[in-house]
Amino acid sequence: MTIPFDILSNISEILSYEHDIKTLRSLSLCSQALVPLCQRHLFHTICVPNTSGRTFTLIDRGRYLDRFHKALSSSPQIGTYVRHLHYFVDHNDREFGMASSILKRLTQVKAFKIEYRAHEDPRLFISWKRLSENRRLASAITSIIKQPTPCSLSIVNISSFPPSILASITSPLLDLDIRFLDVDKSGNINEALAVGWSQVEGVLPCLSSLEIRDSKDSATTVIALAGKLFDFSRIESVVVEWDDEEPVGAAKALLKLTPALKDLRVQVNTDINNCGGIADCILQGAHQKLTTLKLDLGGRRHDLGGSIPIGPFAGVVAELAMISGCCDALETIAVMLRYVNRDSWLSIDWAPFDNVITSKSFPRLRVLTIEMVFIWLEDLVNRALLERETEAGCVRQLWRIRDIPGLDFRCTARIERC
Incomplete structure (x- = not known):
């Protein structure tokens, strides 16, 4: 019995979708007629x-x-x-x-x-x-x-x-x-x-x-x-990354040209890792339809135990406060923070962050994600336990955010060995 070509075609489509390269290769060896069919996917x-x-x-x-x-x-x-x-x-x-x-x-x-x-x-x-x-x-x-x-x-x-x-x-x-x-x-x-x-x-x-x-x-x-x-x-989607202050001006000019922007991701890798300027960029004209904002302070490496003039959130709270009330379409906020670990990492005061999110200035907010990455300089005894304790400490302080009706709130902590 000969299998119809359209069935063989569907089978190859499924194999390709599942990334089953091994089976596709084997199938191409079964018949000369199947070679072009499999090659298109391989x-x-x-x-x-x-x-x-x-x-x-x-x-x-x-x-x-x-x-x-x-x-x-x-x-x-x-x-x-x-x-x-x-x-x-x-x-x-x-x-x-x-x-x-x-x-x-x-x-x-x-x-x-x-x-x-x-x-x-x-x-x-x-x-x-x-x-x-x-x-x-x-x-x-x-x-x-x-x-x-x-x-x-x-x-x-x-x-x-x-x-x-x-x-x-x-x-x-x-x-x-x-x-x-x-x-x-x-x-x-x-x-x-x-x-x-x-x-x-x-x-x-x-x-x-x-x-x-x-x-x-x-x-x-x-x-x-x-x-x-x-x-x-x-x-509709823009990813912008900068390592110093100069590209902020370019980012402002860029966002002026994207009136239909819905998804914005900004990664900041400056020496002080201050995200100052992001709100100003958004307010240049990219805020009316913005539904997703992701802030990644990817290069953050300071010691929480020392003097921190910009605060543990590297300016995130101030930037969110600036756009509050202006981004009515915003549905998703994702924030990633990185710290070099010291003994004071469990003493972060989340009240300022809690206040800005619960100020009712983001009426359509449905998803809030906080990811904390701790760069550990010493040997770890129980990494999983420390991660759970960090997450629990964050969630306890953000009880008002946790109680916002219909909000999908997720907080994760990850410890990386330096």
Whole structure:
């Protein structure tokens, strides 16, 4: 009895949804007719690791490239099956042409992430100028960005990136993720935009989400592109991260351009880890439809036992007080705080936080999440017990928040060994 093709297709869809790669591979060996069906799922998402791939993906890069290149050579149609591509830039790419040969054959990519990650420091850059010494590789990467298919583009840890490449995007791009991107200062953005405008014939990709992390240059570049290459008016999700005071101004300018914003996440990694300025950014024009606000003080490392001029909440309470009464649509607030542990970590006074949340200034608030991460400098005897005690101490003090009708309130504590 022959199984109908549509049933086999449904089976392969289910296997792909469940990420059952092993079964898909076995199924492709059962019949020649099933090979294309399985290949569409097996090659849907591709991640090309860097030389240190064993650290990040447990796959050896050289072996991976060799096998993928052979597969493309024997079955060229595989190149059209790749929809999600995560490409780790590698120093060896300058000497070897296999990577560029592979990238040239991937013609239907919808989500493209190009990233450099150094083994010794995941936030080190690689210069595009250095990378482009291999002209074939630079051309292959650029050609994917210029394809009419990408809906999502992510560029991570690349310096001296040519603005002309950003200005050459012609696809209906929805998601733009720029992390630690340093744009080539020698490139004239206005000239690049003029070229890009003529290429897209006045049709601007209307973004729905945007991520800008760490670099003031990244934010400045993206803002320069607003209205010239990208339409920001329908962006609903923004992630912004800064390591010093300067990007706050860029964030304010950015949020002025996103009137439809619903989901905002801000990560602050300054030396004092003060989130001052976030409320001012929101009040610039991103507050009318905002439903979700996530504040992550990811770099917080001070000692609670000492003198703390900004308080244990690093300014969170003051910022929430500033937007209270202005963000009537806000439904979810999530706060992450990090501390270096000392004996006084159980003596946090939660009353100011309790007061600002229960002031009835957030009438639609339905979800409140507090996550505390303690960096422990010494050996732990019973980590789980300490975490439970911390959570219980927080919940006891926030009894008024706990009693708000219909509010999903969650408080978690996590202890990490330094």
